[in-house]
Amino acid sequence: MRPLSSSLWVLALFASSVSARFSDFEAFKDKFNLQENLGTLSIYHQPYFTGLSTAFPESCEIRQVHILQRHGSRNPASDDGLSSAIKLVEMQDKLLNGSLPINYTIPNNPFRFVRSWVPVINIRNTDQLSSMGRVELFEMGREVFTRYRELFDADVYYINTAAQQRVKESAEWYSYGMFGEEMANKTKFTYLAEDESPGSNSLSNYNSCPVYAENNIDLKEVNEAGLAWRNVFLPSIVNRLNPYFSNYNLTNEDVTSFFYLCAYELTLKDESDFCSLFNPSDIMNFEYSYDVEYSLYGGPSSKWVNVLGGPYVQSLANSLRSVYNESDYQKVFLAFTHDGQIIPVETALGFFPDITPEHPLPVTHNPYSYSMKTSSFVPFAGNLITELFHCQDQKYYVRHLVNQQVFPLTDCGYGPSNSPDGMCELSAYLNSPVRYNSTHNGTDIFNDACKAKPVNVTINY
Template identity: 70%
Template sequence: MRLSSFSLWFLAFIIGSVSARFSDFESFKNTFNLQEHLGSLSIYHEPYFTGLSSAFPESCEIRQVHVLQRHGSRNPTTGDGVTKAGYLAEVQDKLINGSFPINYKIPDNPFQFIKSWVPVVDVSNADKLSSSGRLELFEMGREVFIRYNTLFDANVYEINTAAQGRVVESAEWYSYGMFGDQMANKTNFIYIAEDETAGANTLSDHKACPVYNEKNVDHKETKEAQSNWEDIFLAPIKTRLNLYFSDYNLTNDDVKSFYYLCVFEIALRDESDFCSLFTPSEVINFEYNTDLKFSFHGGPASEWSETLGGAYVHNLAESLRSVYNETNYQKTFFAFTHDTHIIPVEAALGFFSDVTPENPLPVTYNPYTYSAKTSSFVPFAGNLITELFQCQDQKFYVRHLVNQQVFPLTDCGYGPSNSSDGMCELSAYLNSPVRSNSTYNGTDTFNVACKANPTNVTVHY
């Protein structure tokens, strides 16, 4: 599934000299794709890194592939808060029954569409995949099977999946894409509980880490970061939209609810009039609000990111090392999970070197040019694919793909081309200081720091 992507990073480079807190992106309205800048709720798309080719390198053969896959696009989830199904359903009711006093007499009122609007958020569908989410995963499974067809020489393939319904269904659709009506015969599903019983074999990170989860680690810092930023960037939006209501002052949550109706209507029916309420620059500031959350809560700005993501990286490393036993090693690995698991894994791999606990994202302005963009790394159906090649020099080389785009590894040398190609020789990759603590000690670190529970489930990442 290859969708064209407008590069926000390139755009930020162009406007880098602009010092205003809210840069004007209106001149890019003909190329700006709002759907690709909705944080972790964005549609699936390729990010922009360096334009490196994702084709298999010449003189190399693919030997192993690891897929870490997020579930597809979904309905809002259950629970409390402005992003949840119950809250948004109440907002829908208020818009229809007039509890939000929209002044339709104002010419060009952008809320005019409410007169004929049909709500789509249904509480009974909370947590479920959308129809497009099912299609996304089926198509991805098909493409992976085609791309790595030479590795599919086993009778049965292990499918590791977090046990939550939408993740399991995503894994099933993906598997149907790979194997069609033979799916049941070709797969062995391993279901990983999303609680403390998972131990270091988690596919839901912090929920399997008792210390982190029960003590609400990072919760205060995350909430304060988002609250600070929301008070700044939502203020002008409220001022602008207040003009279209009679004797009513919008709250921060009101504005956020309109934004999340935009987001989930796109996920459920591919378009939304609510999106027209916001300018491109406002959408990008919403995107930054999501990035603050993922960065501070278990992400690269947290002291815990390497711990939470390190167990996966350790298992990945052990599987990569297994190729040295040329007569008996597993060639394909599949793990299905959530966005909140993938970001810590990528942090433990060293993907976000510009965002650290010592140098976190700022909470008073949007710097635009930062690496940890959830829109790019964990949109709906986002994935991290690790490829292992053996080349003519008989050495093994590692490469990462993020949503089918080559991630530019820069800490462990080059591939056999001796140029920037996103590849690293296996031993240099495993021993790089950027990730060596995780590749060698990730599971032990998780168990000790988390006081994790033992598990009898063996998961192959």
């Protein structure tokens, strides 16, 4: 069963973590959790960063918080290729009607569960949040309000959200968690259409960038890399599982469907017999397929690495600078989007320096130790939180949390402790070469490269 309680975020926030900055396979194989290693289909969990304290520094006061939040757990989508709802329902039907003929005479056939199996993926629920997704977002809203209570002193909070229904609904559940029955009076939502009409923004950055979207930039590389990696890691699994069928030759696509059935059944009913078909190495390689593709699709392996996340980062930077006007600045910023939009933002912030267009993730093997693990950065309900503190030395400091775990910034010095604490002085943070272009010119770079339409909505990240 999924390890979820009413204190989901508290558990994620205060859980201890391992010692390595980015753990390799050997470092955590003994406590391997399949549900935390399914790429962007993983359950919400704390990433494997250095275990820095998430408490507010004693010598500092919290002054501002920015939350970039992915939607909650969902049903299969309509447009996800091999993981689409249509593909998975087709596989369910094949298993039930015998067109994938399981040989039940083989002792201990791992597919014997199919005899009594009741599928849970339904075309009617395509793209919708799962019940767990609603709980996740409600709980996160409640816990965020508790943690940052002193910042919530406005009459109304303006919330930006990508306009797809599951994102909108996630934002609403989150807001109910924050404000309860007062939600309708305390919030105003700006819905950003997931096309080019809103102009430069990072909540629907692929579609709001006409040059990128209309020319299918990165798509060929993504598809080729995904196919190449599947051809590396799937054949051995195909060979292992094929003997359990009669007069049928399993394909890579069949086994891929088994992986997705495992992941989505965990999302929808907390358990899945399909997961028992795979060992930890199989799951790690399935996870890696997500990392390869997301790193190429506007992520650190893409030549558009410094473009797509730029509008969010510059807006973030402008809001951070606003605190110098002590009497009038916004304190809480809330934005809701998809996994594919958060990775480019984190890339523009310099989170993945080991992966570049010149040194992309390989498709010939899984190196295990690398920075951009989608399971850790953008699981269901994943988030990026930016905190701004004012400290006793009269300086402002920035800190990032990824899924409520402090991200170890290393490019802009330390906080007031003068030791590695995940904090950077505001000016050093904004002017670091790692993110300078994005913090100063992110929107202009986006507009120039994308030929973006003029912004026709008020966007406050």
